Amino acid sequence: MIQSFQIEHPDITPDMVGRIDAVVAENRSKSGSVITVLRECQNIVGYLPVELIDYISSGLNLPQSHVYGVASFYSLFSMKPKGRxxxxxxxxxxxxxxxxxxxxxxxxxxxxxxxxxxxxxxxxxxxxxxxxxxxxxxxxxxxxxxxxxxxxxxxxxxxxxxxx
Amino acid sequence: MPNLTVLDLLKIKEDTQVFLEAPGITTLLICGGTGCHATGGKSVKEALENEIQAKGLGQKARIVETGCNGFCAMGPIMVVQPGGIFYQKIKPEDIPELVDHQLIQGKPLERLLYKDPASKKTVVSQHDIPFFAHQMPLALRNKGIINPEVIEHYIARDGYMGAAKALLEMDKEDIVEQVRLSGLRGRGGAGFPTGVKWDFASKSPGDVKYVLCNADEGDPGAFMDRSILEADPHAVLEGMIIASKAINSHQGYIYARTEYPLAIRRLEIAIGQARNYGLLGQNILGSGHDFDIEIYQGAGAFVCGEETALMRSIEGKRGMPRPRPPFPAIQGLWEKPTILNNVETLANIPQIIIRGGAWYGGIGTETSKGTKVFALSGDINNIGLVEVPMGTSLRTIIYDVGGGIPNKKKFKAVQLGGPSGGCVPEAHLDTLVDYEAIAKVGAIMGSGGAIVMDENTCMVDMARFFMDFIQDESCGKCTPCREGTRRLLEILIKICDGKGEPEDLNNLETLSAMIKDASLCGLGQTAPNPVLSTLRYFRDEYEAHIHEKRCPAKRCVALLKFEINPDICTACGSCFRSCPAEAIEWQKKQPARINRDKCIKCMTCFEKCKFDAIF
Missing domain, CATH: 3.40.30.10 (Glutaredoxin)
Known part of the structure; x- marks a missing residue:
């Protein structure tokens, strides 16, 4: 599947996008993998900007509301940038x-x-x-x-x- | 590698025993638990390795990094076998002297041995230390003894023999019967009989069933599951294999807290080794039974310790509970029959299968069988992990095992069962460890967190602390829990801020009853317990806050004056030196004085003052 939209965000480098795509591709067919994907993507970028959540939902073919709902439920996930x-x-x-x-x-x-x-x-x-x-x-x-x-x-x- | 047979397993057991017990070799068991890692255990181990190499003692001594030893207060810890010599608080710079004494001269290094605080005597052997003497390790039988990252060590201690027996000699009814006979009850908190749970799931129709392990140890102050996973991960895997045969399941999941990286890493290693030996996978030990396990990492939500919420979380959804029935034994993960057992429960299973349910049922009280692990912490001398037979009194745990309260302070209460539990005061310390007996005094057995509080703890503030936790962790699905806990918290904050009104106590009680009755899941139904139990035993503290605007334990900042009583002040100056705001005026031989314009009310001076002169 070709990613239906691109992601542009000052905190996300092209190298990060490549790694995010790999995580999404690996988990796309597994049911219930959204928490794993969010965790690994947060490890790559440092936090989960809303643009990234939208990008992940499109990659996993899930409604944005579902992915946002999961990301906001668990305390591990942050939508704000973190310090060093x-x-x-x-x-x-x-x-x-x-x-x-x-x-x-x-x-x-x-x-x-x-x-x-x-x-x-x-x-x-x-x-x-x-x-x-x-x-x-x-x-x-x-x-x-x-x-x-x-x-x-x-x-x-x-x-x-x-x-x- | 082809699957092992039982004969292979026995051969590994024998070979490893011969290897480990070879005469003339001293085994140095270094604790590799989270606690000892944080106090520098890793650098001690490195120093030891280097020293042994430098002195050419490689043939005489063997270092084994074990899981959590349990006596976390004394870390980093090393136990030397043979002899069980217990060394505590070791620093890397102690190593040359330690190696010289222990390995070259062959006598213990006295200054690093345990000293009994009561008798001031030095204790050489671990078994003679009161902390260990009262314990009965079953779930923790391998802690501090084996290297959790080496499967052969586990096999040498009868590892996977229970699984072999269950898979090859027993049918599923036999397994359920033995577990039922043992009287084992869920160690995660609620205490539901494990055998009954397995029986439901075993009889539930369906080809696809799941075995889940709840390693989402969320209760603040409980760390036994982490320690079991770090010290003996294979015991949990073996318990799950036995469970899978009992209910005829082929897939298991361990739902582990992401905050426990070391436990997760050791589980991953253990699963890899078990797969490699064919103890997980297809046709385990030639029995024809297939079973595999995956780890699923949680993402930080207390409510996911509740079984239906945990299953939702594995399905990749918000971890919100759903009403029961249908019970998970009928409809659980992905709507298939599922059993969920806690780490400690599963770690008991292999021994029950090997030694029989009747043996386990012979330990403990009428309704509570076996042992229970407690995580002892707070204001207590011997912080750590203790496993005692059911029927031991709380007093024995706190004073004999725990060594009592430090700094000559008075005991006030012990908090059992985390945010769902309650505080047990001095008057009820002779209560026995038993599900029913503990419930009677207003607490719960819970997962086994036991936090001891001394006289300086404010019980209203404690209730506020737990309500803040619950209110934050409430998933928001049902109104009584979401709104009710918030209202409780508001009232408690008001009382701590000195704005409490007389009718607040009634309101707390009415609201609590409502939340208990009307909430959907266990989290809400037990949420008011910390408020109710503190109101039951420490109502006078609430009243002091409300009527006299006074916090007897001097913890509630809004009720403190930040003044120094010149009659008590010894002019020692420690408050002056520690004040970060330079708000304290002091000269030698003159009582100190706090300048309230500069004071930021940070409480540092309260902590520093040994004479209780600040109020």
Whole structure:
């Protein structure tokens, strides 16, 4: 099948389009693959602009409403651009009991960054996630792929300052 | 590679045992769970490998990276066999000394051994540490013992023998009967008898049926499923193979949280190895039975732990529950008969088949059989994963296994069952681990998260925390849950902000009853539990917030004055040094004072003050 329309978006390079097309082609005939496709495309681009969701729906031959509905339902998917460093603070019960609330408010105060938001210079994106399952290290913060355990509001900024 | 036969399996078992237990070789079991990885376990392992090579000890020692050992508070952990010598909090720079003591001189390095906080004595062997002594590992029987990425290690510990027995010697009725006899109940939360579930699906007509494994461990504070998958993924695959024979299914799915990359990677490896040996695929062990498993990654939605929502999600739709009946055993995934079991439930199955349902049924209480894994966390000394027989008291778990509350603080409550559960106060700590007994005190067994809270936890704030979670995770399909939880949250926020009114408590109770009665799925029906259980045991805290505008635990920012009591202040200056806003004035030997114009109410000084002088 020839892709029925093209995608033009400042954050999506021609190389990315090639990889997106490959993901879509591989999953087109599998039922129930839309979540997999969205995840892999988000890994390629970093987020899911609406134009990309439309492009995926046309590729998978699904209504745009269906793909948009799935993308907006699951917390993994973001339709907003992300910063260079993804900061995930754990909002599980154990981390909450151990004071993650103060850690989050320190990050918010220092970088003027709300949970779910990105700094203006696109340095950090902050996400409050549900239990990372590392309760033994509570309170926990994950920056990109590094897990930082036993953090506190006075340690957190010096950790984050290492990510430029 | 051609499919294995039982004889091949037994040969692998024997060869691996001979290899692993060869005399004169010391086995160094390094924990490779998520917790120890994060505290530097990987670099410890590298340092150890280098040191062993440098000292030419390759013939004398073998390093095995295991799954989660369970004692996460002490990571990175290493256990040395023979002897079961338990080393904790190892740093890469400790390695040369450790290797010299343990491998060259042949005596333990004392400073890295466990010290009992109560008796101050050093404990050498893992079995003598109170944290492990009260446990009974069945679902976790291989944790910290085998390398989860090597199938032969699993086979050496009777791995796939249960599947062999089920596939070759038992018919599907026998399997269902043994599971029913065992009394095993769903470990994901609701506690439905597994044998009964399998029986329904087994008798349900249809050629295409599915076996699903629920690894979407969503309850905050629960990490046992992750640990089982990381430590012993083959046990879950074997449980699914046995289930597939019981209901005559040929396709299984594991629905795993995307937040668990290590668990997913180990599952992928395990599935690849099982396929390679013909333990998954066609004509498994020459039995004529075909079965394969695929991993399906979730995308972050708590409600997908609910069975019908999970199936919708695998179908590639929004994960929204649907009314039951029809039950999934009749119409589940893609409208075909389906069983869904939790990771821990499935990990118990191989042992039940090998040793018989009656053996498993002999452990535990009247209505709750076997063991239960708890993820112990929060304000407790021994954070980690514990597996105890049903019928153990909560007090034993918290004080004997868990080692009590740190920093000489007082115990306030233990939260069981996540957002669907409740808080158990001191007065009910002698409650036994039993589905019915725990329900009676207003909590649920749930998936096994046990978060301990000390006196500094505000119970109104906890209720608000859980309601914020539920309200955010409500899928929005039914009105009582979508709107009701939001209204509950608004009232709780109001109370925490010091704007509570006397009628709020009644409103909370009325709304809670309505949400429980009218919601579609388990998420909504149990959503008010955290509010109801805190109201039941800590009503006085709610009343203090509403009538006196006071937060007894000093957690609700709006109700704090941000002043320092000069009579209690010891002028130590730690609040002054930690304040990020330079809002604290302090000089040596003078009590500190907070400048409220500069104060940003970040609570750092509250955390730092050891004397409770700030209010």
């Amino acid at each position: 460093h993804m900061v995930k603070v754990c909002l599980g019960t154990a981390c909450y009991v151990k004071g993650i609330k103060e850690v989050i408010s320190r990050i918010q105060n220092t970088y003027h960054l709300e949970a779910g938001g990105t700094t203006d210079d696109r340095r950090f994106s902050l996400e409050a996630v549900r239990c990372l399952g590392a309760c033994g290290l509570a309170p926990v913060m994950v920056v990109n792929h590094d897990t930082h355990g036993d953090i506190s509001s006075d340690k957190v900024i010096s950790i984050l300052e290492k990510y430029t």
